[in-house]
Amino acid sequence: MPDKIKKLISQNSPCKTIKLNEPMAPYSSFKIGGPADILLIPNSILELTKTIDFLKLQHIPFVIIGSGTNLLISDYGIREVVVLTTSLNRIQITNNEITAECGAQVKRLCETAQAHSLSGLEFIYGMPGTIGGAVWMNARCYGSEIADILKNVHYLDQKQNEVEYIFNAKDFSYKKSPFQKSLQPILKVTLRLKEDDKIKINQIMQENIEDREKKGHFKFPSAGSIFKNNRDFKIPTGKILDELGLRGFTMGDAQIAPYHGNIFINLGHAKAMDVLNLIKHATQLAFHKKQIHLEPEICFLGEWNKNELNFS
Numbered sequence: 053m054p055d056k057i058k059k060l061i062s063q064n065s066p067c068k069t070i071k072l073n074e075p076m077a078p079y080s081s082f083k084i085g086g087p088a089d090i091l092l093i094p095n096s097i098l099e100l101t102k103t104i105d106f107l108k109l110q111h112i113p114f115v116i117i118g119s120g121t122n123l124l125i126s127d128y129g130i131r132e133v134v135v136l137t138t139s140l141n142r143i144q145i146t147n148n149e150i151t152a153e154c155g156a157q158v159k160r161l162c163e164t165a166q167a168h169s170l171s172g173l174e175f176i177y178g179m180p181g182t183i184g185g186a187v188w189m190n191a192r193c194y195g196s197e198i199a200d201i202l203k204n205v206h207y208l209d210q211k212q213n214e215v216e217y218i219f220n221a222k223d224f225s226y227k228k229s230p231f232q233k234s235l236q237p238i239l240k241v242t243l244r245l246k247e248d249d250k251i252k253i254n255q256i257m258q259e260n261i262e263d264r265e266k267k268g269h270f271k272f273p274s275a276g277s278i279f280k281n282n283r284d285f286k287i288p289t290g291k292i293l294d295e296l297g298l299r300g301f302t303m304g305d306a307q308i309a310p311y312h313g314n315i316f317i318n319l320g321h322a323k324a325m326d327v328l329n330l331i332k333h334a335t336q337l338a339f340h341k342k343q344i345h346l347e348p349e350i351c352f353l354g355e356w357n358k359n360e361l362n363f364s
């Protein structure tokens with residue numbers, strides 16, 4: 053990013069928390085990634101909307117991230133301005149609904165709902181990330197997805213107006229949300245829940261998190277599942293990679309987890325390129341041995357060469 057733009061942002065951005073040349077590995081669950089030229093951390097929804105207004109007016113490209121739990125950030129870092137939402141985390145309960153700012157952690161949302169005897173979020177307890185990221189991804193766990201409980205989403209439209217999107221089932225499908233097409237910032241989310249017994253809700257939440265622990269989700273830095281599951285394959289992607297003998301396969305310091313074929317882990321000093329090489333190796337092998345096209349679920353952020361990200 054030209055110094056002129058960095059200076060313009062440093063002097064005029066409505067966002068008060070500005071970090072220059074900020075290493076991004078600590079902001080990603082993979083613990084991988086080079087520096088962002090500029091990282092902005094708004095402290096309120098108003099600061100976020102004014103910041104995006106400013107960036108658009110100045111024609112400065114930007115990306116929004118939550119907890120970085122579904123990202124692979126390039127070793128060369130990110131030239132767009134990165135806007136981090138994790139300080140926008142207010143949660144409100146009204147009757148049987150829960151409304152959260154985009155940067156609220158899903159885990160806290162689940163715990164708040166449980167404390168108010170509200171059921172519906174148990175399925176997602178233990179999944180890391182923000183509610184903004186979960187809606188964007190239409191996050192899915194244990195056979196349920198965010199779309200099942202979504203009521204509305206407030207987002208910023210192209211003209212920077214805050215608009216209410218009312219949930220329509222037709223707009224959502226497996227790991228797809230309408231926000232992926234328009235890339236509009238999600239500001240606030242309301243979910244529909246149901247009254248139920250607190251103890252029962254807690255029991256299900258604990259079972260789910262224990263299951264994740266048993267499956268090794270939190271053993272090493274990772275981004276969860278690397279590839280989407282595709283119903284046409286008839287078996288989970290993890291199983292496909294197991295059958296290809298890929299568990300434990302290592303490139304550099306990145307490894308296909310010895311305990312789960314679809315989780316790629318950082319053994320300590322993995323580079324984004326190590327993970328990308330593992331992804332390429334797995335996709336090529338799946339195609340040659342089983343004629344299956346694996347599709348990455350994770351989002352690639354930062355400076356990548358277009359050919360590097362061609363998996364077909």
Ligand SMILES: Cc1cc2nc3c(=O)[nH]c(=O)nc-3n(C[C@H](O)[C@H](O)[C@H](O)COP(=O)(O)OP(=O)(O)OC[C@H]3O[C@@H](n4cnc5c(N)ncnc54)[C@H](O)[C@@H]3O)c2cc1C
Pocket residue numbers: 081115116117118119120121122123137154155179180181182183184185186187188189190191192193194231235236237238239269270274275276277351
């Ligand atoms: C151990 C582990 C287990 C996991 N298990 C699951 C699982 O069971 N099911 C599942 O679906 N996923 C799972 N994941 C992946 C990840 O947790 C989810 O996809 C999560 O919803 C991502 O949220 P995030 O805040 O980290 O988003 P990020 O990774 O920061 O961003 C993901 C995408 O969302 C966009 N985004 C984020 N916030 C906004 C916003 N406010 N407005 C517009 N766009 C936004 C970003 O631009 C990016 O494209 C797992 C990950 C890990 C590390």
